[in-house]
Amino acid sequence: MLTLGISGHFDLLPGLYRTYMHDATACLVADGELVVAVEEERFNRIKKTNKFPAGAIRACLDLAGVGPGDVDALGYYFGRDLVDLGLGNFHVATPVQPVRWGVDLLQDRLREHFDWELPADRIMFTRHHLAHAWSSFARSGMADALVVVMDGRGEHTSTTIYLAGSGEMRELRSYSVAHSLGQLYQDAIGHVGYGFGDEYKVMGLAPYGDPATYREQFRSLYTLLPDGDYAMTPPMPDINPTVAAFYEKGFVARRAGEPVTQEHQDFAAGLQETLEILAMHVLTHWARQTGATRLCFTGGVAHNSSLNGLILRSGLFEEVFVHPSSHDAGAAEGAAIVAAARLGTPHTRVGRLTSASLGPDLGTPDEVERALRAWSGIVEVERAADVVDATAELLAGGAVVGWAHGRSEFGPRALGNRSILADARPVENRDRINAMVKKREGFRPFAPAVTPEAAATYFDLTGTKADHGFMSFVVHVQEDRRAELGAVTHVDGTARVQVVTPGANARFHQLITRFGELTGTPVLLNTSFNNNAEPIVQTVHDALTTYLTTEIDVLVVEDFLVRRRGPAARALDDLVLTLRPVTRLRQDWRPGDEVSGEVYLDYSFGPSAKVSPTVFDLLAAADGESTVAALAGTLTDEVRDELVSLWQRRFFSLAPKA
Structure with missing residues (x-):
């Protein structure tokens, strides 16, 4: 089937x-x-x-x-x-x-x-939460489990409790959309200048704050009730339910791009504590009610890895499984499982998912080499005799490396096939990558990737069995190792750890092992291979684009080492500029003003940028075949810098002429 x-x-x-x-x-x-x-x-x-x-x-x-x-x-994935x-x-x-x-x-x-x-x-x-539930349970390798789906909303529910086993998924209880913990978190983060998709940023900010500061305001939003139930303060029509409590307190909402203050940190801490109180209230009741010793936790809230770490430490369950794609991407898988069951092939137990490397690869070795050498006017390409050893040497020497290998990962986290890697020890690496590669807030933590042999030496994985291969759990760094792991230990002494086994990712495991042999510390900083304007890279072209528009030192693609020949601005002339399918141009004119031009990406909340008349005309003339030099004639330094800035924000793509 x-x-x-x-x-x-x-x-x-x-x-x-x-x-x-x-x-x-x-x-x-x-x-x-x-x-x-x-x-x-x-x-x-x-x-x-x-x-x-x-x-x-x-x-x-x-x-x-x-x-x-x-x-x-x-x-x-919906009904x-x-x-x-x-x-x-x-x-x-x-x-x-x-x-x-x-x-x-x-x-x-x-x-x-x-x-x-x-x-x-x-x-x-398929009903949305049923799709989530089957996706998680089917990959858990468990014979039976309590399955908890917790997200923004399904059709009419925000949390659903199931008992899975013997080929069945039996619903025990559902919580209405008015009880949505995912929606509560999403609504609240607007107070600190964030929006949809930014929940993980606020989770990273929370350890810097004191949850007691706004505990009274957050507690006014809910009432805990018996039997795992709770009531939420009814919202006014079309009004964010978190606004009243903080408006009355005089809390001034942060706007995007403004500095993060102690008040914002305290707010994030209070919000995270609220999520944990409510989620654990539900989980504790249903663990005791059912006697289940195994948990599958899924839905968007299950990507809150700080909450997941708390679940491990609670000891409520002997084993916990969190799917690497617990957000709505994973529900697509569950919909496929339910479709097969309706055609007479119900799901039977299979082995636990150990690798998220489920996407397309980079091509055959010849295809990869051709794709890289097409850029040889801009980058130097070297086939390494031993790419793992060469990369480990680079990392041990302080380099930040873009690493692309094998099939891409399914889910929001790069797990060693589309990663940016660095030495996990110097705290400067955290600051450097946040500022120079990711161009993001300095409080954002990075994850450590460690071998199974060394995991317990560096991290307290708790007594609860869990798969730590998917970066799903925040755990405590062993106290005597926190100074050693300066780049990946968060302010509260925790880290979102990834334990890399040879079976899940042989090459990445070899790299961490070799790095450990060179340095004495078999731990690497691992973050997703992208910049702040794009999703994780998929193809060789994506990897080169991100490398050339960031300050990553070296790019490693399969068996090849790639180094830039010079600044990106000097590499523009012979590249073909192609507008994306969603790229749009517009001009604005008001009486007494000059005509101003703008480029924007045509999707909800897509970015926009003002552009000079020269660059506007160049973009308007782009045909996907002409080089930048052919479109522009003479390129001034100002135009070069403007084009590079727009390229960094992915308003268009650049590639060598075919």
């Missing part, structure tokens, strides 16, 4: 609001095994995109070596009633659009992109 699961929307509007049907993904499940899984953002380069996952579907089919006709059914209700709301709000429903739109998109005529009875909609 071969089923395809997808998440995402139907491309009805370019600017479809970013929180609606986000995390577009495709997953291919064959006889219960997850064989390919990749998010659409890796292809269209839009973070947490909600566009139809055409690129991800194509990658699934190509990597599995199958065609549309080989797929038995398609599973969608049909909710999908059509949302579309009905869209029809009412935009009466110029034709009236279309979920099945029809899915058939249209498959026909448009793949010439695929899929019968309506092979398109199967």
Whole structure:
């Protein structure tokens, strides 16, 4: 049985609001095994995109070596009633659009992109939390478990409790959308200048604060009740429920880009404490009520790795599993599992997921070499005799390395195949990468990657069994090792650890081991290979683009070492400039003013930038074939710098002429 699961929307509007049907993904499940899984953002380069996952579907089919006709059914990650209700709301709000429903739109998109005529009875909609639950339990390797789904919302629920076992998923309790802990967290982070998709940033800020400062305000938002229940303060219509308590306190909301103050840190600490109190209230009750010793925790809230660490330390369970894609991308996999069950192939227990390397690879060795050498006018390319040893030497010498190898990871965290790596010891590496590569706030922590042999020496993994290979749990760094691991130990003495086994990622394990032999510390700083403007890199082109527009010292792609020949601004002339499918240009004129130009990316909350007349004209002339020099003629230093800045923010792509 071969089923395809997808998440995402139907491309009805370019600017479809970013929180609606986000995390577009495709997953291919064959006889219960997850064989390919990749998010659409890796292809269209839009973070947490909600566009139809055409690129991800194509990658699934190509990597599995199958065609549309080989797929038995398609599973969608929300129930049909909710999908059509949302579309009905869209029809009412935009009466110029034709009236279309979920099945029809899915058939249209498959026909448009793949010439695929899929019968309506092979398109199967799945309740959102059921999809989440099956995704997690199916990969846990457990025979039975308490399964807790906790996110912003499903159809009409925000948390659902299941008991899984014997091929069944039995629902015990659901909590309404009004009880949503995911929505509470998302609503609240606007007070400190963040929005949708930034929850992890506030989690990282929380350890700097004192939760007692605003404990009274946060406690006014909820009341704990018996039996794992709780009440939330009813919101006013269309008013964020967290606003009143902090408005009355006189808390001034931080705006994006403003300095982070102690008040903002204290707010983050109070919010994190509130999430932990409420989540643990629910989990404690259901652990005791069911007597379950194993937990599968999933949904967007399960990416709060600080909460996950607390679950481990609580001792409520003997074993905890958190899927590496617990957000809505993982629900696409669950939809594929449910679709197979409806066709008569219910899920049977398979081995635990040990590797998230489920996306496309970088190509054959010859393809990788050709792709790299096409840039030889800009970079030096060297095939290493032993790339692991050479990279370990570079890291031990203080280099920051972009590392691309094998199949990309499924989920929001790079786990050693699309990573930026550095020595985990000097605290300066944390500050350097935050400022010069990620261009993000200095309080943001980085994760340590460690070998299993050394894990307990450096980290307290607790007595609860868990898979630490997916960066899902924040644990305490052993007190006598915190100074040694300056770049990855957070302010509260914790770290979001990744334990790298040879079975999960042999090359990455070899690299950490060799680094340990050179330095005495088998721990590397590991963060996702991207900058602040893009998702994690997928292809050789993506890796080169990120390398050339950051201050990463060396790029390692499979067996090749890549070094830039000079500054990016000097490399522009012979590159072909291509506008992205979502790139738009516009000009604005007001009486008495000069005409001003702007470039923007046409999706919800897409970035924009003012551009000079020279650069506006250059972008307007871009045809995907002409080099920058041909478009511009003479390039001044000012124009070069402006183009590099726009390239860094991914308003267009650059590549060597074919």
